[in-house]
Amino acid sequence: MAEVQTTFVKAINAALARAMRADERVIVLGEDVAEGGPYTTTAGLAEEFGIERVINTPISEAAVCGAAIGAAQAGLRPVVEIMFIDFLTLALDQLVNQAAKAHFMSGGQLTVPLVVRTQGGAGSRSGAQHSQSLEAWLTHVPGLKVVMPSCAADAAGLLASAIADPNPVVFVENKSLYFRRELAPEDPAPVPLGRARTLRPGRDLTIVALSRLVGEALSAAEQLASDGIEAEVIDPRTLTPLDLDTIAESVRRTGRAVVAHEAVYTGGFGAEIAAQLQAAAFDFLKAPIQRVGAPFTPVPVSPPLEDAYRPGAAEIHRAARIAAHWDEPFAASPEPGAVTAP
Amino acid sequence: MGTPTPPPASTSAELDGETALGLLRTMWRIRCFEERVAQLKRTLQVHGLIHLSIGGEGVAAAICGQLRDDDTVYSGHRAHGHAIAKGAPLDRVMAELMGRSDGLCRGLGGSMHLVDRAHGLLGATGVVAGNIPLAVGNALAARLRGSDQVTVVFFGDGAVQTGYFSESVNLAALWELPLILVCENNGFAEFTPRSAHTTVERVCDAVAPYRFPCQSVDGTDVGALFAVFAADLDLARRGRGPLLLECMTHRRRGHYEGDQEAYRDALADAEWQRRDPLARLQADAIAQRWLDEAGAGALEQGARAEVEQAVSFARASPFPALELAGELVYASER
Numbered sequence: 275m276a277e278v279q280t281t282f283v284k285a286i287n288a289a290l291a292r293a294m295r296a297d298e299r300v301i302v303l304g305e306d307v308a309e310g311g312p313y314t315t316t317a318g319l320a321e322e323f324g325i326e327r328v329i330n331t332p333i334s335e336a337a338v339c340g341a342a343i344g345a346a347q348a349g350l351r352p353v354v355e356i357m358f359i360d361f362l363t364l365a366l367d368q369l370v371n372q373a374a375k376a377h378f379m380s381g382g383q384l385t386v387p388l389v390v391r392t393q394g395g396a397g398s399r400s401g402a403q404h405s406q407s408l409e410a411w412l413t414h415v416p417g418l419k420v421v422m423p424s425c426a427a428d429a430a431g432l433l434a435s436a437i438a439d440p441n442p443v444v445f446v447e448n449k450s451l452y453f454r455r456e457l458a459p460e461d462p463a464p465v466p467l468g469r470a471r472t473l474r475p476g477r478d479l480t481i482v483a484l485s486r487l488v489g490e491a492l493s494a495a496e497q498l499a500s501d502g503i504e505a506e507v508i509d510p511r512t513l514t515p516l517d518l519d520t521i522a523e524s525v526r527r528t529g530r531a532v533v534a535h536e537a538v539y540t541g542g543f544g545a546e547i548a549a550q551l552q553a554a555a556f557d558f559l560k561a562p563i564q565r566v567g568a569p570f571t572p573v574p575v576s577p578p579l580e581d582a583y584r585p586g587a588a589e590i591h592r593a594a595r596i597a598a599h600w601d602e603p604f605a606a607s608p609e610p611g612a613v614t615a616p
Numbered sequence: 617m618g619t620p621t622p623p624p625a626s627t628s629a630e631l632d633g634e635t636a637l638g639l640l641r642t643m644w645r646i647r648c649f650e651e652r653v654a655q656l657k658r659t660l661q662v663h664g665l666i667h668l669s670i671g672g673e674g675v676a677a678a679i680c681g682q683l684r685d686d687d688t689v690y691s692g693h694r695a696h697g698h699a700i701a702k703g704a705p706l707d708r709v710m711a712e713l714m715g716r717s718d719g720l721c722r723g724l725g726g727s728m729h730l731v732d733r734a735h736g737l738l739g740a741t742g743v744v745a746g747n748i749p750l751a752v753g754n755a756l757a758a759r760l761r762g763s764d765q766v767t768v769v770f771f772g773d774g775a776v777q778t779g780y781f782s783e784s785v786n787l788a789a790l791w792e793l794p795l796i797l798v799c800e801n802n803g804f805a806e807f808t809p810r811s812a813h814t815t816v817e818r819v820c821d822a823v824a825p826y827r828f829p830c831q832s833v834d835g836t837d838v839g840a841l842f843a844v845f846a847a848d849l850d851l852a853r854r855g856r857g858p859l860l861l862e863c864m865t866h867r868r869r870g871h872y873e874g875d876q877e878a879y880r881d882a883l884a885d886a887e888w889q890r891r892d893p894l895a896r897l898q899a900d901a902i903a904q905r906w907l908d909e910a911g912a913g914a915l916e917q918g919a920r921a922e923v924e925q926a927v928s929f930a931r932a933s934p935f936p937a938l939e940l941a942g943e944l945v946y947a948s949e950r
Binding site: 331 | 746750751753946949
């Protein structure tokens with residue numbers, strides 16, 4: 275298939291437009307969406323589809339999320355944008371108590387074909403209320419699906435599937451992925467929810483990384499290769515449902531695993547992946563599963579502090595070396611200061 | 617106790633005989649259903665927190681009775697009356713309260729989460745005010761489809777102090793939605809009177825700046841309420857929403873079954889008992905000769921018999937299979 279140069283933002287924008295062209299039940303609503311939003315993800319949609327389908331809302335996250343749920347129960351396919359995942363806290367009651375449970379509590383009478391698009395992640399010097407990674411909270415709620423794409427092509431394909439899905443899907447983007455130049459298929463196919471992607475094969479170690487950390491994991495894998503360690507890199511792409519089979523199959527082969535995300539280490543989704551992995555592959559593990567996450571602090575605004583806060587390739591590399599050398603009795607001790615310990 | 621003061625007349629001038637009898641029948645069905653539920657709760661045959669609307673049946677009957685099946689109703693935690701008046705079969709509501717597989721929601725919803733999609737009851741909720749935004753979205757969908765469907769959301773006066781209420785009223789007014797907000801103002805938010813929650817006496821005052829039609833009516837005067845809502849419904853059908861209707865009413869039971877009701881003012885309670893909407897409308901129907909005493913007795917007995925059938929139906933219904941919970945977490949692709 276022909277590939278074109280694009281960005282994550284353009285891929286999201288095009289996927290929304292495609293969905294709206296194909297299905298008139300799809301509407302977009304959120305703060306400033308008809309103006310394109312602060313990151314231009316919805317730019318041009320109001321011009322093409324009109325402000326009846328691309329609906330600006332007041333700053334009322336809770337009621338807007340609830341209205342989207344009500345519209346979904348009434349047969350529309352709303353894509354509601356919560357500008358920053360930090361503000362999803364305002365809409366959590368609606369997501370958790372209404373959207374996630376409607377199908378279940380109605381005995382299957384109601385469905386909520388809703389997508390909540392939001393973005394998180396640090397790195398923009400915006401401070402602790404505009405930079406968080408809160409996806410783990412959402413994975414704790416039966417009835418929600420949680421998607422975290424790491425590249426433009428997946429973003430387009432996963433968004434198409436999320437909109438087609440009869441369940442509420444929270445689609446978590448990362449703002450630092452938005453404007454990088456990427457290649458993606460000109461006409462991207464839907465990517466099914468619940469299927470991981472192996473980006474790089476390797477025999478020595480498995481790195482499972484989420485969202486922005488996928489690119490960081492690939493960089494770390496390059497560096498590990500020059501150390502003589504061949505790392506396999508897997509992107510789960512959706513947290514709920516989680517493709518444990520692909521991850522566990524890899525770890526049974528490699529015997530070592532690193533799980534990496536930008537969210538705070540404590541209570542992060544990496545803990546869930548590690549727990550499920552050790553149950554699925556215990557007999558094959560040659561080292562404790564290593565986790566990479568941010569330290570247990572709010573996101574600092576001061577540039578050197580924020581840079582130190584954000585986990586990246588260096589932290590993944592360090593964790594991978596611990597895993598790779600764990601059972602070598604005379605291996606050098608890993609450097610101190612790793613953020614892989616709580 | 618001396619001679620009971622007769623109830624004030626209902627303004628049944630607004631009603632014809634057939635309509636009045638229909639409303640009475642609905643109110644008796646709700647009343648008998650809920651009285652039976654209170655009994656069943658004492659012996660733990662119905663489950664969980666049970667909130668009854670005894671004394672407030674007139675609102676459910678007068679409003680839901682004028683809606684079509686394709687008009688949507690959202691409700692709160694005190695929802696049995698709304699469900700029954702909107703058309704939910706008594707036996708399936710009873711089975712739901714007993715957690716049985718033939719319940720409206722196959723036993724997975726319970727008293728606070730009744731849904732009957734076929735009759736346009738899209739749902740009750742246990743979160744106070746939690747369904748008001750959903751009703752906004754439902755009305756938005758109706759408007760976008762270009763239909764004349766109307767959405768009604770019931771909530772108590774306690775819900776008015778939530779952010780959901782304020783945000784939703786603003787959205788509904790901004791988007792000019794075919795939504796009727798119905799506040800059942802029973803004067804109590806759980807255990808404490810309205811005066812302990814807000815300095816705004818009437819709910820209409822809280823939405824005054826939006827300038828959409830808003831009225832406070834006596835929720836125990838079913839005839840008057842019926843007429844006011846008919847006019848509201850007509851406006852909403854013609855796209856002139858949103859509207860708010862505040863029904864001054866009363867709950868004769870506690871916040872939930874088992875509530876000690878230490879807060880209840882005995883004198884006021886006696887007054888509300890005198891203004892029981894069912895007694896008022898029935899007395900008036902008899903005065904209008906739409907009904908005689910025997911006919912009134914037959915209405916009540918008919919409702920009680922139907923409730924007993926519902927209890928038998930519910931008791932005979934099996935509990936759901938254990939696997940059902942896992943099967944209904946996610947909807948499958950259609």
